[in-house]
Amino acid sequence: MAFLRGLTINYYINVAVTAWFLAQLSKTLLTLVLKKKLVMERMFGAGGMPSSHSALVCSLTIAMARKTGVDSAEFALAMALACIVMYDAMGVRRAAGEHAKVLNKLVFGFQLFSEESENEEDDQLAEELREKALKEYLGHTPLEVLGGMLLGILVAMVFPVG
Secondary structure, three states: OHHHHHHHOOHHHHHHHHHHHHHHHHHHHHHHHHHOOOOOHHHHOOOOOOOHHHHHHHHHHHHHHHHHOOOOHHHHHHHHHHHHHHHHHHOHHHHHHHHHHHHHHHHHHOHHHOOOOOOHHHHHHHHHHHHOOOOOOOOOOHHHHHHHHHHHHHHHHHOOOO
């Protein structure tokens, strides 16, 4: 019980989770406005604007700066982590998402998956593969990372230091 209490009163965790939650909520609301459809996957999924990963690590970095100072080892670790996470979001994860888009187009572009199939087995296979389509929203554009970074900084700056 003390462990759970410790988590709920931890300033750093509270700042980071708040920034993550607000980023995910923002993504969900942006999708609702742009697509006029509530997509709950956006509340927990990766990718999109703003980057929740960037918001989390940037809020944690600013929280560390505010509480321990910019000359502390904790701030240096948080800053290094933030740089790695944001670089990865724009690099490897974004590339993986782009690869997923191409692979999905290749797989679903074949004649086998056309709507005019007369073979029931082909239809069943096509449906199974559609359910297994690769996830395309993995990484972020630099603008999405910037949006997450700014949101994280804002959250950490307005969050009362505990």
